[in-house]
Amino acid sequence: MNRATRHRTPFSISVLAGIAVLFFLLPFAGLLVRVPWSDLVEITFDSDVRRALWLSLRTSTLAAVVSALLGIPLAWVLARTSLPGRSVIRALVTLSMVLPPVVGGVVLLFSFGRRGLFGQYLDDWLGIRLPFTTAGVVVAQIFVAMPFLVLTVESAFRQLDPRFEDAARTLGASPWFTMRHVSLPAVRSALAAGFVLAWARALGEFGATITFAGNLDGTTRTMPLATYLALETEPATALVLSLIMIVVSFTVIIGMRDRWLDNPGRSTS
Amino acid sequence: MTLETRIGVAWPNLRLDVDLRVESGRTLAIMGPNGAGKSTALRALAGLLALDEGFVLVNGETWDDPKASRFMPARERNVGLVFQDHLLFDHMTVLDNVAFGPRARGHSKSDARELASDYLERLDLAHLADSHPKQLSGGQSQRVALARALVSRPDLLLLDEPLASLDVVTRRHMRTEISHDLGTARPMTILVTHDPDDARHLADDVVVIEEGRIVQRGTPGDLAARPATPYIAELFDRP
Numbered sequence: 097m098n099r100a101t102r103h104r105t106p107f108s109i110s111v112l113a114g115i116a117v118l119f120f121l122l123p124f125a126g127l128l129v130r131v132p133w134s135d136l137v138e139i140t141f142d143s144d145v146r147r148a149l150w151l152s153l154r155t156s157t158l159a160a161v162v163s164a165l166l167g168i169p170l171a172w173v174l175a176r177t178s179l180p181g182r183s184v185i186r187a188l189v190t191l192s193m194v195l196p197p198v199v200g201g202v203v204l205l206f207s208f209g210r211r212g213l214f215g216q217y218l219d220d221w222l223g224i225r226l227p228f229t230t231a232g233v234v235v236a237q238i239f240v241a242m243p244f245l246v247l248t249v250e251s252a253f254r255q256l257d258p259r260f261e262d263a264a265r266t267l268g269a270s271p272w273f274t275m276r277h278v279s280l281p282a283v284r285s286a287l288a289a290g291f292v293l294a295w296a297r298a299l300g301e302f303g304a305t306i307t308f309a310g311n312l313d314g315t316t317r318t319m320p321l322a323t324y325l326a327l328e329t330e331p332a333t334a335l336v337l338s339l340i341m342i343v344v345s346f347t348v349i350i351g352m353r354d355r356w357l358d359n360p361g362r363s364t365s
Numbered sequence: 366m367t368l369e370t371r372i373g374v375a376w377p378n379l380r381l382d383v384d385l386r387v388e389s390g391r392t393l394a395i396m397g398p399n400g401a402g403k404s405t406a407l408r409a410l411a412g413l414l415a416l417d418e419g420f421v422l423v424n425g426e427t428w429d430d431p432k433a434s435r436f437m438p439a440r441e442r443n444v445g446l447v448f449q450d451h452l453l454f455d456h457m458t459v460l461d462n463v464a465f466g467p468r469a470r471g472h473s474k475s476d477a478r479e480l481a482s483d484y485l486e487r488l489d490l491a492h493l494a495d496s497h498p499k500q501l502s503g504g505q506s507q508r509v510a511l512a513r514a515l516v517s518r519p520d521l522l523l524l525d526e527p528l529a530s531l532d533v534v535t536r537r538h539m540r541t542e543i544s545h546d547l548g549t550a551r552p553m554t555i556l557v558t559h560d561p562d563d564a565r566h567l568a569d570d571v572v573v574i575e576e577g578r579i580v581q582r583g584t585p586g587d588l589a590a591r592p593a594t595p596y597i598a599e600l601f602d603r604p
Contacts, residue, residue, distance in 0.1 A: 259452055265439040266411050266446040268517065269469035277465070281456040 124342070131339050132332040139336040147314045148322035149340060155230060155318060156298035159237035160245075163294045167245040168287070172275075174246070175253035186250075193243035200239050201307025208235065209308070232309035233316050237298035244297050245290035252286030253279065292352050296345055366424050366520055368553050372409050373418030374402070381405055381577040382418070385555070387521075392554040394568035394585075396561075398596060401574040403557040407523045410555065411446045412439035423520060440469070442521075445514025445552070449526040451506040453498035459509050460485065460494040466517040484516040488546050504535045504542070511546055522547075522554040528563060540566045561585070561601050573597050 132139070139145060170189070174182055192200060208215040208226050218224040226232035260282060264274040280287065302320040309316040311325070319341050326334040366389040374381040381402035387393045395403045408414040410421060412428065415436050421428040428437045453462050463481035468474060485491045490508060498506060507527055514522060527543070528536045544567065547554065556567055564571050565585045573581045573588065573596070581593035585601075592598035 257452070259448060260454065262408075262411075262413050262439070263446065263448065263452045264465070264469065265413065266442075266444055267466035267469050267513065268440045269465070270440060273469050277469075278454060282454075284456070 152319040159298040160295035163242035171249035197303030201304035204308040236304040241294040241298040244293040248290035252283035371419035387553040394564040397574035445519035451510040
């Protein structure tokens, strides 16, 4: 490295950056100090905790998968077509990302709730009820998580030179073949990043879930809900639940990072 | 085989209107300043851009004719298009890049790879088969891009400034390589270039486009001897 590219960091910048690091580090230190390590195993294998953990993993993974199935096509449409109203759609997607989750829960309740605008037909015609069901948890999670995937993948599609797709077309590829063998592999890092972001957001979902799906043990009580509930009565359990979520999230992010995120040039075929 | 075309494309500030004719085994070079419409003409021939006026007729088959509402999309045209910056698919090996066309056109994965493998061998590129595009030099990338375009035996080969991104020495060397790669049974070829040496070494005929119109046609020798415009005179004014 030559001297021109290696700047000396101003002292004040170092101090402020250091404070930022501490701000992220200290809460975790505080948690780790207070975790009841001697009861850790017992609490972890407590059936309430296990149920909440299992429910959270199932719902957030399903939410991330559905977000990918619907979100990748939407990202493509936003990035590559001249569909009228694209900016309105993008604003709508962004809105549900920045909206307070509890408001998300309220709008879901008044649209897909049992007396909601569409919910009553879901119930009358199809017998589907979302509030107070696990499906409702997944719907709430998708609502808040999909925007992360859509915006991440859309930005990657935008950065992909459309001439790669032109090249594929001149080589005889159909639009679907081009999508599957050229466009999607080219943005695979963004797909992985978007999937992890959506999954993490779904895992942490609280406000929309409790508002729309309620707080039923084993059905809609996910890890964040269980943690909040435990905080009032059994702080030790809340600490263990938090620790489990930290470990799970951290493991996934590290795993994805090694495999995908930092290796945009690496082959996967 | 013959390509006859009149390419009429309306731009916001300029209209492209050129007529071209190429026969199998011959290479036509299109030259002209930046923004003259050279690359647009290639995109229209490849089917990446629909004509506003004119026609593309290949061996009696109409590829594009706005008057008859006929437009054959790129993937149905048997063309090979090679870009200046190669545009190899980074996530595939060289072999899979070359196998892409046959696979897209319905060959099984193993058949396509076999075709690609044979072709790479013919071009003395077999040693690169397992490499990734990022590991190749500029000249190697360009030859792989050419192999990818040629493996499906296109009727029409379109080369969009294929040597422009290479350094002068590699470029000189690559002209020989490309001539060799194209072989004797070469398809109808259209070469867009800025470099009169490309035209001299690779093309049988040249057309020069300025501001969307053809200003001169002839052999490279004709143009050098009797340039019709100051631009052409300057272009060929080299010892």
